[in-house]
Amino acid sequence: MQATVRAPITGILLVIEMTSNYEMILPLIVTCLGATMVAQTLGGRPIYTQLLERTMKLSMRSKREETKRKAMKRFTPTDSSK
Numbered sequence: 001m002q003a004t005v006r007a008p009i010t011g012i013l014l015v016i017e018m019t020s021n022y023e024m025i026l027p028l029i030v031t032c033l034g035a036t037m038v039a040q041t042l043g044g045r046p047i048y049t050q051l052l053e054r055t056m057k058l059s060m061r062s063k064r065e066e067t068k069r070k071a072m073k074r075f076t077p078t079d080s081s082k
Contacts, residue, residue: 006039006046008032 012028 006036008036 009032011032012025015028016022016025
């Protein structure tokens with residue numbers, strides 16, 4: 001979990017809070033830091049960054065399409081002789 005969102009300390013604290021097992025602090029630290037290093041080595045970006053970029057692209061695309069649609073309505077000739 002923590003390597004996906006790049007928040008190792010938050011991941012450690014959440015697990016300790018949920019389990020109330022303070023004997024697991026050292027193994028959790030080692031595991032979380034190891035997972036973070038592997039994720040950084042593989043070059044992946046945090047999932048929330050990717051979701052934000054995808055949302056922004058979709059929003060920009062829909063705004064562009066709406067602008068085109070409005071422009072086409074404005075310049076489309078209408079038959080007003082009827």
